[in-house]
Amino acid sequence: MLRTSGFVGVVTVLLPALAAAAAGGEVVRLEATADIWVSAFRGEQGCSAGRYKAFKLKSIQEMAVVRFGPARAAGREVVKARLFLRRDGQDMLRYLRVSTVNGDWVEGTNPKRLAAGDGASYDYADNASRRPWSWPGSQLCDVIMGAGNTLATWAERKQLTDGWISVELTPELIYALAAGDSDGLAVMDGGTPKFMNNFIHSVQSASPPYIQVELGKRLDAVPARPSVRARPAPERAHLAAGAVALTIAPAENVFCWRVTLDGKPVPRWRIPHPGPNGPTVLYLDELEPSRKCQLEVTAVAPGGKASQPARLTLTASPALAAPPELARPQPPKAAPSAWGSPPPIPFWAAPPLVKVDPLTGRPAFADTTDDPRQANAVWDGHDVRVFAARGEYVSFQLIFGRRSDQPLKLSLAARPLTGPGGATIASKNVELYKCWYARNKSKQWQPAYCVPIRPNQPLVLPDPDRKIEGQNWQAVYVDIYVPKDARPGPYKADLLFNSAPCTPWPLIHLEVLDFEIPDQLAFWPQLNAYKAPKGVHDYYRLAHQHRSVFYYRYWKPRVQGAGKGLRLVWDDYDSQVGPLLSGEAFKACRRAGVPVEAMALPFVESWPTEMTKQNYNYQGYWPGKGDAVDHIIAHYMNAPHIGHAFSRDYLDAFHAAQRQFVEHFRAKGWNRTQMQAVFVSKNTHRINYGVNMWWTTDEPYHWDDWLALQFYGRLWSSGRRPGEEKQWVCRADISRPQWQGRVLDGAVDTAYFGTGAFTSPPMIRRCRTLARQAPLELRVYGSASSDSASNLGSVAWILHGYLNGASAALPWQTLGNEKSLDVNDSSVGGNALLAPGDRFGVPVVADMRLKAFRDAEQIAEYLKLVADRYGLNREQLRAMVAPAVAVQAGTRAGAAADNADALSFGSLKACQLAGLRRALAELILGKPSAPIRPTRPRPQTGAPRQ
Incomplete structure (x- = not known):
């Protein structure tokens, strides 16, 4: 057994590095010709190390890209392939992740450890020219590990002799190298909370990386000319760009596509690979509007043979029409004074x-x-x-x-x-x-x-x-x-x-506008709560009255039995949540009878079945509260892959409980509330609070945690039947979307992207791309404005989310306590939006920020009414609002990605919001402040109410 830093590693395989992969198979070696060591860690993202003797693999912080000479494998079937790396010192590598690279990079000349250099860095494919990896503002994460249409794999490393390790590669990675469909391979460490510095000998050392490939038959087949349909794609146009859509019919013997636009290659990161079922659909969405385009599509076989190109001529769609102009908010004007003398009361x-x-x-x-x-x-x-x-x-x-x-x-x-x-x-x-x-x-x-x-x-x-x-x-x-x-x-x-002691008093002048705000919410201000306070239904009602969604996490029925025989007992559950799901609890509210919009389901690692050594096959030490983090790290290093680790009874019980939930709700007629299976655990809670959790599925960081979230998401989706996915969803909370890739595709229905994940334009673009590709519902989480800042920041957060395509915003917690009435947020660490009202003879009182959420949601309703009337999408709405009101959100400098309290907001003034409401109302009523230009409707996903 390999032991490093006190942790048991993987089994040592005593095989020479150059041994044949299988008796009788032809084995070739693909030599590494160049590599780069880059860092995604703050302060090092612009650094390069292209000629250093080693590179470092360290979770999602530091990684390598290695270029190989693929000629010896070209034109041949790949039976097996392994990547060989030689360790430069002790390591804690277990899972290695490997992918293609859909951006061409420069090795550079820097012979030192990470430093300013002329080669590629995390920020640029070429530091010297500041050439991005793909789109402007992109980084290496956008062209590796499933992002940017890359091919990715992962496997557990094998320990060899003399410091060598190896990891299995899929044949597709070798085909990509041989066909010119990748510039080398990206290599990453799966990672653990130990954050070990795992050094590997580089090309500049005496023991460079290499790939060993077992070859099969020759691959001489030439694909047929692709069958391609092309059309303008107004649904993917932008305000300054048109778009086209290509639909390439399924074909035999095709590994990838090459596409040219007006004689120039379309970048690989834009081109999907053929899928197992159905056509390949490709969008080119940054084209000159209404311009005639010449397109060529060529099919490339696994052996590298290319078809005759399919040639098409078509016209790109027009750009999105400019939205109506909003009147700029005007400074308020004072009326002539009607007071003969100053009133006795100011x-x-x-x-x-x-x-x-x-x-x-x-x-x-x-x-x-x-x-x-x-x-x-x-x-x-x-x-x-x-x-x-x-x-x-x-x-x-x-x-x-x-x-x-x-x-x-x-x-x-x-x-x-x-x-x-x-x-x-x-x-x-x-x-x-x-x-x-x-x-x-x-x-x-x-x-x-x-x-x-x-x-x-x-x-x-x-x-x-x-x-x-x-x-x-x-x-x-x-x-x-x-x-x-x-x-x-x-x-x-x-x-x-x-x-x-004073008369006359002023008047209230109210103008009632001739349109209506719907009862169903266009956007959810979703008030997260980790406990059920006394009189919890009053908290639900107060949130409901403020067009918000109170979201307590732990309603659950009692459990009897186990495995397939597990039964849920509903009496207490029905009395607690039935009125919320039917709308009965809200019959006296302004939106009378509308049930709560969303509710968490109780499914977690230890519900409906407690996780034990008998049903989860990890036989190492199970730490409890107060134990050392070393036991958590040991689990990362030694636990079986989660997909193979649970007993049949555990899985059967999960699906039995899931099916009973669906059938019970159907019988009750509770069909208007989105029920969310929320897998948001943190494995450190095991040693901090004594909770039975093994993975960090809440804001996953290391690869084991992404795999756990994928496992539970797939377990949930596999238990649903067609038509149930709209109400019975799997939710994930993601703070690092740049590392999500395609791992959650088909496993998660809605993703709540965290503070740092949804503030900068590149991060917002990544979230939108994930939402479109997976597909999934895009929502955000973070924090209301601080109690020591303007309440209008909370309005900015909601509007920023809505305008950028989200359909909900969830503060990480919203419950205050009795002490909150004296020191507000300091009593609970932030977001003390709802506090017990016993001191005042009422069940609960709301902080002014809850009214900010309500007011912002009402503006979102105005925006949706405008969008519906004029056929606008969110991009057009953003462009319409920006000149009138700058709705800005950001992250405090230096804040960690998973710091939900790190939001910062641009400055807003009350008169700007009033002016925005007035201008939007004029558009709704058909009284625009500027001529309306004709627009085209565009499908928009991501709102609770479509």
């Missing part, structure tokens, strides 16, 4: 979400106008002016203060609004909340939670319950809900005060 109306300091009465952030007391997005200096569609909430804040040191006492009450022809919006649709102040992470007092104001409840300043020294100002949050049957037109009402 007051003004602030935009929703803006935090006003209770000591100074000034906004805490630059998210409103310079002098908001004179005019802002909802206030003209005298009256409140707002607008909303039917079915929409619209809000403002009343800020009142005191002129002396004497306490001020007021009484407020909601009043009906009177509109056209005597129509009214009843006072029950006007909701009043006292803004409860808490200290943020910067120790500053700020409005945080919205506490319902009871009828005739007095408000006292300073608040005797909050006891803020020097409090001179109090905010009251006002939500107005516009009923679905409200008559369009102008409404008004007095401004809420029952008693105060």
